Amino acid sequence: MSDARPNIQTALAFLKQVKSEMPTEYDTFLEILTQFRSKNVNAEMVVTVVIEMLIGREYLLQGFSQFLPPACRDCLMERFFSPTKSAKLKSAKHEPDGPEMSSPEKSDGEKQRGKRRGGFDQSSLIGTLPPEQKRRRESVGEMDLRPNAFLNSYAGMGKRMTQQQIYQAQLKKTIAPRRLAEMWMMLEKRIEERIKQMEAAGSSWIPSIHVDEILRDEVPAQVVEQVKVAGVIKIRGVMAREKALEVNQGMMGDLRHYLKVDPDKPESYEAIYNEENPKAFTFGGVQEMYYTRGQFEARQDEKMHKVRVWLNHLWSYREKSTRKLLFLPDVETTYIDRWRHRLPGYDKQTGMKEHIDNGAMCRWADPAWQEVYKEIMQGRLEDYDAWDVGKRTETSGSFFRSFQGWLALSPQGPNDGTLEVIPLVTEAIAYVLLRPFQEDVPVHQFCGVSDTGGGDTIEITSRWHALLLKAKVPVGAVDAGDTVWWHPDLIHGVEADHAGCQPSNVLYIPASPLCPQNARYLAQQREAFLRGDAPPGFPNLRIENDPERRVKPSQLTELGKQLLGLEPIPKSVLYSSRWSEEEAEEREKLFDECCSLLYQTPA
Template sequence: MAAVTSPSSRSSLDSFASSNPARRQYTRIKKTVQVNALAEVWANLKSELPKPLDKRFSDVKKRLVRPENYEAVQASWDRLLLALEERAKVIESTGPNYIPTVDFASIDSNGNFLKDAADLIKSRGCCVVRGVVPRQQALDWKAELISYVKRHPAVAGNPPPASDPQFWNVYWTKPQVEARSHPDVIKCQKAMSKLYFCSEDVEVDVTSQVTYADRFRVRYPGAAGTLPAHLDNGSIERWEDVENSKTYQAIWEGRWEEYDAWDIDHRAEAVIDLYGGPGACSVFRSLQGWLSLADNGPRRGTLELCPDIKLTTAYLLLRPFFDQYGKLDMDSTYFYGADPGMGHVLKDSWHPALQMNKTMISAPEAAPGDYVFWHCDMGHKVEEAHEGTSDSSVVYIGVAPLTSYNIDNLVEQRKAFLAGVPPPDMVPLECEEEEKEHSDRGRPEDILTLEGKRIIGLAPFDVEEKGLTPGQIAIRRLANETLGF
């Protein structure tokens, strides 16, 4: 397990740039932990008892929920439990169809989803976008990925056995590079990213994307699921980091009905990786996503989601404030699976009101070339059983907008791509063969479009584009300066 560094020793996280007092400076902890099994990533995966955190986390709770709001927060919790009960009935009766599907071709000339589709996606917090790339192109990418790891048998994967893992620890193969830089993949990412909104002066650009290189999965029938119910995009940071916690201010004040999961004002400067542990992520991914490389669907080892972003977020964030009897508890330090540096685990015994047996539902059919997205605060897992007759394969491509938090990581992603080594969050095993040894890995010349070059830091962002907000101009300029353009 990684050595945990206290936020008190990372004061630079809360320091400010002299050139712009609104921009935080980040000191990232380099990940040096070699994770040999997925179980090492997750908090309290086997324990049935929640782990009490340090006493200082009681003070964190008291910073968030003030005495003048105790009564309102208690009342909001009572309303929330009733709302969750009613929503569970609807989700259970509807099943996978509760998760919206939308055709890629319906994105309008301005790069937006039609209003009705956008409103539904924002309410549910997830969707399947159909037909982003041609079916045959997705199948060709899968075939080449499988061929690549067969040509290089020393590359690693997990979980065991090494000869037949589900996740392959490669990041820069030609199919992955081509998929991330495909113009329609980027167009779809932008349409999803534009569901978020921010104030004009906030230094974030949801229309510009950056690369977060991840792995690919090939899961065959019968293979057991390996990812438990969890949240990405940070863990204890949602409560502990001051800027991050401002995102949820309405929830802390007993007004969860007014919370908007798509307001990015405070997410732009939030720190989501205070500890650099094996379950942490050093990039703000506003949406998680994978591009389907097979005929994925229910009971075939696919993704499961809790598709109500407002109710589930309010519940998960308020859960540490209430005891088993539903009464406000400001002194305990149970955060129910949100352990520092580890992946945030969800459990029925810790989160009973979620009723995950009813509300954690399988994503609908996703054919090769379809793109599945879910909000960065959404609980999710993979189906434990694969009862299908063919593989369940995906390439992971999340949505990471241009923010100051993401710019430094983009510099590191570019270095890793050019060198053929794992990106910052992906610490290789000692026995793992890296892609720098492979002449057939992806190269810059495999990226054919200007937009594709921009997302990996090989071309500058356009600061002269018409209609940009002051915040967009500022963040693009900062990115260009940091990247050396």
């Protein structure tokens, strides 16, 4: 291969091919290249990350090799495309597919599985797409876990495992699930059956009710059953349509006032979507404002409050063995979140990849999360209940949301840059948890989690979770004033493109019952609100810096003040004819414990 540097046309052609083959991972691919160009990462890290992404796509690896220094390129080509390896693969051409035994003399970095596929177009230096789309991945086999060993799946490139990667490899050995092969086969079959059921049910797979059914206590039992299967529900008419549109106009006015942009002129957003101020908006359209009048009007809305209480009651909120009360479903609170504003046709807003919120590495590493998912990891999926709160209120996350949710401020539906979900809450989380233990995954890798172990989301990608992505569907059409709610484990994302004709806007409002974990967070959140700072854990950009426009405590309703912890929550919310005297006493005890945490003087 020539050492001549590829030209811009070659580079663009390669990027186009990567985007075509890896649409859900393309943004990550571009991001690592952008970080390199900005000198935030070195060349070695770029090569490491890109090779990890491209393993199993040899024609793309070949295309990538042309951009490497000659020595690194030769190492890569020797590892994946040596004549000896090609001859062995060719001799195995007529053997049935399946695991191949690595020769004892081979190093870990040389162990391969499956068949090499695809050719390479030397004239363009771009790998040609193979006729067969079956992918081959690398089997890393058993590896030495000593810190000084060449441990990871890039051993042939001369890179050592980081301490974090060593920890992750050790963790995987420690928590390796039981009956993995049997359970994986059963799980894949179950997901495929669910997908067929989804296709047969069509739009009815995601249940949809009107808020009046909740207010009259007339929600059909089959709706509740379907929510527990799908993990998502649409509740229509929670806010009057005219009121929601009025809130929408107010939010647009806040954008104009604080950020000096005009939603009618997308070019005005160029000042926001740049490297100097990248967090005023995320590239998915999520906007960092928290304390606007419209947001508080929605949070303290009476119907919204009753919907959130109803959602809390869909959970089993007692500890299984002791029957200890773990949260108070009738006592709802306000978790202050952001909002999403998508402009039609604005290509700098790229949506959000499919992901799971509320914790990444900790879902395997944290003892509380391990307890939540123990039936899955013990090979007893039939005993796992996604709606048993268990230790979720004691996990390393700072806040327990019984449901994530949003209120639509504008009419929106498929292709309007709005919500997509994988509505299989039990099967999907089991797949995500077990996927890292399959043979095609590097020894240290937790699929969808950064190698640094950081981050608060698990990314769902075509490389690791292709079967799940077959179940991805748009949440469907909603009108202004409608709401969508989903289980905190549910895989969800935001469409990459907005092909509609008007901005697609939603306010994020979760269901957040009172429990000790939430009470601690609410005390910190209240103080942040009073100081004018962002809520705990959010970027403190102080965008809402106009004291005349920003909501003050005196402007909130009594309910709004109570939900935020600014005024005491009345004990009367606990009392119901449904509870025995013993149950009422237990609830009062937990309520008092939470209030002592909520109203204590912060350290």
